[in-house]
Every structure is written in structure tokens, then in C-alpha cells.
Amino acid sequence: MNTRVLLAKRPEGEPKPDDFEIVQEPVPSPGDGELLVRAQHLSLDPYMRGRMSAAKSYAKPVEVGEVMVGQTVGEVVESKNPKFSPGEVVLSQGGWQTYSIATGDGVIKLDPKNAPLTYALGILGMPGQTAYCALLDIGKPKAGETVVVSAASGAVGSVAGQIAKIKGCRVVGVAGSAEKCRYVTEELGFDACIDRRTENLNDALKKHCPDGIDIYFDNTAGTILEAVLRRINLHARIPLVGLIEQYNATGDPVGPNLRPLLVNRALIEGFLFLDHLAHTKQFLADVGGWLREGKLRYREDVVDGLENAPRALIGMLRGENFGKLIVRVR
């Protein structure tokens, strides 16, 4: 028989055991081009909480009554696909069940001589590559910089922090117990680790990041992001990789909800004119040209007399001006 774990209902807040249902069904048979895989290991990852919700995300939710999704390492037991043979071990989207059918698309053969097979679910799989790509592609670590990693003992954070160490950074983790913090510093080699359950985040970040923070590898968003933002350096980079802190939330977080940034792989970037002075010539050529061609309209709001500047500034901050505010100095 095939043991399957189904989504029984959509959780409200933290999932409960009865949001799941375990059923026994006959083992399915592969059709032409398909293979039957018996799972050996199933990966559990935070993104699964998202799939249990109906909220729009980057992937379709699991429907109620469907098997829970998940990556598995398993053995091919029957194959009607010429590319796979019984006995081969593969990485596939088998889901939470002992037997699954795959078409062969996206199924990857694993070689136990390369690494323990389960590593394909972790450090050599999606979590490891998430750590590697998000840190290097968005974080762009440089030797000597300070990197903070939340969920630092987890599958993604532990790899991100270690790669940052390999790249010559000072690395400070945030984790959820003294035991995890010990592991993060003593085993993984981070320079420090903050216990978010017992330490004051602002004080601890100040202490452990004396030169500020250049990269924050964010697995959690929420309170840790809030505290980190207070200590970021010039041109800091924050890859937003997870939102663990709000996965179980029943409402929106207070303030701007950054979930859409992750779901849509979007970015917010601070801008300051002074960084772009090298573009002045191009700016004057383009904008001056568009002005002369009549493609740009421009309106000035002119106030007479320096003595009226205070009231004009106060009004502008209330939105009372209309166009570019200028004081004519008499």
C-alpha cells in the first residue's frame, strides 16, 4: 500500500496535526514514459507552510485533499521511461507519500559515490543552492565585510554563513536557543551568534557588529530585519530569502508587508543623488533635450522673500506647494 499524507484543511495560524490526514491507497502503476519511485527520504522545508495556504504565491497551493508536496530521494522500482532503470536512486518531487509517479522531467539521478544521498535534499540541493546564490548574487560579499544571518543553524542559514566565512567576512548568526548558538559558533565557525529568545537584538547586534552590517541574509523578516536595518552600512545588501517569522501569522504584519518582495523577487533600493554625479552630463543632454522638444512640462511655485521661507517649507512638508518650490530673494 501507499502511505500518503494529505492536506485535510487549510491551517489558521500555526498548522495543527488535524490539518493533515494520513491515508493508505493502492500503489499506483506508471504509464508510458513514467516511472514509479519509492521514497527513502522526504525533505521538510519552511516553504511548505506557504503551499498549505490559498494566498497567491510563486507556486500553486496544495489543494485540500491533495498530497503534500515535497522533494524526495527515492529508488526507481518500475520504469516505463527508457532513461531510468529500476534500482537507480533519484531526486524528485515525490511529495509526502511512499510511492510516487514521475514523468522523468526534472528527475535527477544521484550517485552515492559523490556524497551521502540525502545531501541532495540539503546542502547540495535546494537549501544549499539558495544559500549560495542568494549570498553571492544578491549579497555580493567582500572580504572584511560583516554579514548577519538569521535562522543561522538551519539548512539555508548554516550554509550561507559558512560561505560568507570562506569569502573572508565577519559572520554573526541569529538562532533560537543557546544550544543552536553554540553549534553555530563552535561547529560552523561563525564569529558570534545571538540567541533571539533571550538576548536584546538591538544591543546584541551593536555588540557583535561594531563596524555595522554590510549584508543581512534574511530568512525571517519581521523583528530581526527591523533591528538589522538600524545598523546597516552604506550600500548594504539584504537578500530576502525567507519570511519564517510571518509564515504562521493570521493577519498582515504591522507596517509594510515585505512578502510581495520575496514572492515576486522584487527590490527596494535607496537612492541618493550624490552617488550619481557622474551621470550629470547625460542627464543634462537628455532632460535638456526633452525640455527643448516640449516633451517635458515643468511648473514652479515661487514664494517671495526669504522671510517667508520657513512658512513655505512647513507648507511643502504638508503638501501645500504646487510644483517646484522656490523662494525669490529680494
Place this chain on the structure above:
Amino acid sequence: MNTRVLLAKRPEGEPKPDDFEIVQEPVPSPGDGELLVRAQHLSLDPYMRGRMSAAKSYAKPVEVGEVMVGQTVGEVVESKNPKFSPGEVVLSQGGWQTYSIATGDGVIKLDPKNAPLTYALGILGMPGQTAYCALLDIGKPKAGETVVVSAASGAVGSVAGQIAKIKGCRVVGVAGSAEKCRYVTEELGFDACIDRRTENLNDALKKHCPDGIDIYFDNTAGTILEAVLRRINLHARIPLVGLIEQYNATGDPVGPNLRPLLVNRALIEGFLFLDHLAHTKQFLADVGGWLREGKLRYREDVVDGLENAPRALIGMLRGENFGKLIVRVR
């Protein structure tokens, strides 16, 4: 005499007239290499609220008792700098006063034949270049995309939106009155403009951005950013250019305060593994290599039996696992 507007005290919340003091002082004399400029026009800009506060920012605050900072267009009346002659009109950091001394550094000669002289304070100056560079360098508009601009009738927003139109985008403004909205659509040519004082932002953004939002040119942060985030598209870009909504705030905003992103020109960018599959080979070479060299530690947290997967996932979302969570399927 030289009329000067000084910062009398640091404002709490909205500045009040008595936060400023107007004094009359003798006209200063230029030293060797210096020039004396008589202001004709002074620019008033939202950043000035920041300089009135002692909070750390990208520039030093104005000290209490000092003259308020600001860009001016003025005439050279006396010069001990061979590069400038009396009668020339220059753009300089003259501040809120009729007469100022400049060293010549950063002083730019203006030619009235090019454009009205005051344009150097606006569309052809800092506000215009802010619009141009933030939109093009961070926003990267492509024809057919939807761009939302807050403070859309202002010195920066009006230029940003018009450039987005030139680039072939659909452009939706947000402004603070019906009159401003009319100006933004009828004069500036935006496709729509939302009156933030009378319209529901979520409803209006839904109506005017039927294909979602690709770029949000953010002059305000706060509630407009919050509403925009709900409708951003894949790979959306949000240049954070101003924080008008919180300049007068007496405390931190609720939720993550994004001010440090602007002050430090930092970025938050959402990450999803699936966008980076092209890097898998490099990832496996690097991380696989570091593993073999013993440079990476890895810990698995193995749970036995599919029937225990629900409890294990629930526990992981509480932070109860320790290392990469995997279910051994029996």
C-alpha cells in the same frame, strides 16, 4: 545688510515658524580665492527637514544657530577667485541668506541662454537628476510596464513620471488634491492620478494598474508603499527616493523602518531558488568542493516515518528542529 534665516531650535514633529530665526548681519567679505554671491533664488526641498534633525543621516545636520542650508542661484558681486567675475550668475550652496561666501568648489556658472536660470534648482538640477537617475538606474523602465509615482506633482515626481511616459510606460501618479491630480493627468500626461486624501489607495491602484505594478518611484514610503507592495509584479523595482510621509514623525513608523535603506543607499531584494537554476553547475562545483575539503559542516535532523512528518513540520516552523529536517520513509 545680510538677511539670514537660522535654525533656532530642532523641531519636534512638524516644524513651526519659531523653529527659525531671522537675523540681519553685516555683509561678509570674501577672502583670497573666495567669492561673494548675492542670492536671487533659493530652492526649498523636502530633504531640508532632515537637516533640521540631529538624527544620523547621509549629511551633517544644521547646527542650532547656524544658517539653514540650501541651493541658490545668485550673482557674483565680488570675487577674489580668478575663475569667477562679478556679474556672473552661479549655482551654489548659498543657504537661506541674501549674501553668501563660496570658495569656488562646487560652484557652477549658469548661462541664461540655455534655460531659465531657476531651472538649475529644479528640472535641470538636483530634483530633475534625482528623477532621471533613480528612474533609469534603479527603476530600469521598459515600454509597456506600469510605473506608479508618489508625490507626482512635485519637483521630483513630476519629472520621473514624464520620463517614464517618454520611455513608453503606463504611468499612474499619487498626489494630494484633485487640482494636483488634474495637473498630473492633463498637463503632465500621466495615464491616471490617485488623490491620496479622498480615494482608497488599494481600490484605486487596482483600478488604475490592471496589469500590476512594475516600478514604484517612491517619494513617500509609509502607506503608499504598503498599498503598492500588494500589487507589484514579478521582478518589480522600487527606487526609494524620499520618505516624505515620515519626515515630520516624532517616533519610528510601525513595522520595519526603511529610512536606513535610503540613508545608506542599501537594497532589499527578494530571492527565489527557481530563478537561479542556471547556476547549479557552479554551485555543485563550489559547494561540493568545499564539502570535500572539509570547509563546510552540515547537520541533518532526521525524523522517522511519514506519519511523523506533520508534527515535524509544525515543530520546524516553531524552530524546534536542529539542522536540515528530513523524514526517513520506512
